[in-house]
Amino acid sequence: MKQLLAFIRKEFYHVFRDKRTLLILFGLPVVQILLFGFALSSEVKNIGIAVLDNSHDVTSEEIVRRIKTSSYFLVKDPVLNYAEIENRFKTGEIKCALLFPSHLAEDLGRSGKAQVQVITDASDPNNATIAVSYITAILANYQQQLNHTASIPYQIIPQVRQLYNEEQNGSLNFIPGVIALIFMIVCTALTSVSVVREKELGTMEILLVSPFKPLMVLVAKAVPYLALSIVNFIIILVLSVFLLKVEIRGSLLLLFAESILFIITCLSLGLVISNQTNSQKTAMLISMMGMMLPTMLLTGFMFPLENMPWIFQALSHVIPSRYYYIIIKAVMLKGLGFSYVWKETLILAGMAVFLLIVSLKRFKVTLA
């Protein structure tokens, strides 16, 4: 135990004296969060919109007037039928269409309820979401004013249909994706590099000749990065909550437990990589290309998985961050409990155990 502590202390010296490591460890998360938070989620203005107005009454015209006066939309020539909407989506002239049924004002007056349809081009999911939220806001605003004057509460319910990507995955829920990405980089790349560095330096030989157990070498390598990753996780959460105003809906405890599980998976992956190679450069390259790219592309946080060819969809099932992303999104953004994510947790735990066993087996092979 004392041996292990001496080793762990040494690892911390390494981390805190290496500026590059420190930069990756603490600079990267901050930059990523700021970048994704501010650069990639800016407001969208002048969204092309077409209106199919079957009512032509006070209500529909008032709504169109309000849309026209907002700076978010550019109201194009009205369309006359459904097929025309499709065509104009295809030419890219409009990104959004608003359909009023006939007798809108009449319905509203009689039953206090009316429905309008919003259609968006969700091949660009972010913009589609934003357009929908703008229209919803405009309708809500109008509704409020109506309620103010009328005795019966009126309700206009937008029926939203998002074309080309009905589920709306890949919206602004980037925080869970960034967290997964950061853990992948920090845990996998830094751990593998720190083990391989000892091989390059020749100190690994000395360690293997010492009575220090090989298993303990792995533990001592993993523990500091586990601790640092948890610190990192806290930084990201604080930034998300206070700077980006993301609300953590679910249990914080569950969030931490799941994150630690994912960190362990990444660490094991880093150890497996470090057993495959003897050079720091190769280790870095494998971690970056082999782990980071799939995390960015195949977890569904930047590009919706549903739109990908089946082969990539199939490939995404072996990527740990895919499951972590689902879990974090569910717990953090939707506020769901463990009963909703146990399947993903189980898969992640299975991966962690498998990778740990592989790294241990491999480590012994290098001894013989």
Added chain:
Amino acid sequence: MDNTFKDKAIVCKSLTKQFGDFKAVDQITFDVEQGEIFGFLGANGAGKTTAMRILCGLSHPTSGEATVAGYNVYKEAEKIKANIGYMSQKFSLYENLTVYENIEFYGGVYGLSRPEIKQRSEAMLNRLGLAAEAKKMVGELPLGWKQKLAFSVAVLHRPKIVFLDEPTGGVDPITRRQFWDLIYEAAADGITVFVTTHYMDEAEYCKRISVMVDGRVEALDSPGNLKKQFNTDSMDEVFLQLARRAKRS
């Protein structure tokens, strides 16, 4: 194995390591006395490193027997590891740790207590004249000092045997001489020294040397006797005559 083995620091009997068809180490037999400085010579690729790895418990032999510090290399690798020190040709201290932190780390790995580490490192740094540099990063030290420090760290836990794998590579003659003074001091303290080298002047410093050719020990005696046996007055000549027998390279 009989009891006479217990008195020897290292015993090898028909020790063999085979990789496929290739016999890296081929039936080597020798022993090393306690407190002896034993030179382990051979051209590159002769099998020195493989043999040394077996003796350090890093690799299992294919056949044959060997004991190190009285422990069997097959079954008691852990006990062997606790009783040996090791210094490799690659420089093996951490450059971005201070001199004292390196000592602290290796002392810790070998299970020394903090007061022990403190006391021994003080004595060691004073002997090396490095007391003022204790808080300096090892990376800032000149190579000769690093090597001397690495050796002192390798014997910090007072092992019975220390294995040195080409410890003086790339070091100037004066520093090499000082390095050998350290080796003599260790031997005088009762530590057995098992050293590989390519420098023949260093071979002369050893009490006995063995020369490996193609995985076999072709000669084993004191440097004086070997020179007589090969009818020459230089160790260089002895080594060359033996190395020319090599069929593989």
